[in-house]
Amino acid sequence: MNLTNIGTVKEILSRHGFSFSKGLGQNFIINPDICPKIAENGNACEGFGVLEIGTGIGVLTAELAKRADKVTAVEIDTRLLPILAETLEEFDNVKIINEDVMKCDLHKLIKEEFDGLKVAVCANLPYYITSPIIMMLLENRLPIESITVMVQKEAAQRLCAKVGSRDAGAITVGVNYYGEVKKLFDVSRGSFMPAPNVDSAVIRIDLNSEHRLDEESERFFFKVVKAGFEQRRKTLANSLASIMGIPKDKVYASLKDMGLSETARIEQLDMEQLIDFSARLMKD
Structure with a gap:
């Protein structure tokens, strides 16, 4: 059965x-190469073993x-x-589980x-829920080797951006904290039905087995990251003061000790600087 033939589908x-369903962001793959x-x-x-999120009519499921x-697909x-x-x-070797992956x-x-197997995640993700699903998979510290997903091209650019660049966002920091991310290939809009x-x-995220921070430090780190990017056009001092209530003087002192300007914005800090900055702010 040719599941990429438009007539067959x-x-x-x-x-x-x-x-x-527009509400579920359904766009089924019809390009046979993808x-x-x-x-x-x-x-x-x-x-x-492969955990697939969302199946469409099973075209990716079959290839997996x-x-x-x-293959277990949710x-x-x-x-x-x-x-x-x-x-x-x-x-x-395929099992379908009829559930919401965000509630599983x-x-x-x-x-x-997948007892006894290494585990990978593969998915053609709905655009509207790309970031929540990716972060849920990462934050749950699941025993998985990699996450390979199709996402909106703009989201891929942000996910694969360099931390410390203008293209980076909170999700960029998240994926780089938990693993290494790279773009594999582009997919044109004509590869789907409906287009x-x-x-x-x-993109593919290869997960690291060791996390950098203890749980308390990690929670605080991501609060700082989310607050900074929520008001990314403001200075770190202003955004952290307004969202987290951290005194500006404390932010200034931490930035100064790191050799950074008091007017620094979060997008200017690379991963190591963000971790160092967060650790300094945690201190009494």
């Missing part, structure tokens, strides 16, 4: 009475299943279940589904 969807590349770059291979030992849309039962019928106990799921109004890109 339309026939399947029509037969099941399926209509696309999903094999995601699977091959996303650790879908022998010895790995051809390569990995097991799909929120109940209407897709009978379609997937048809499109993935040939695979005995992923530690439990991974332990039950979105923007282009996409596939």
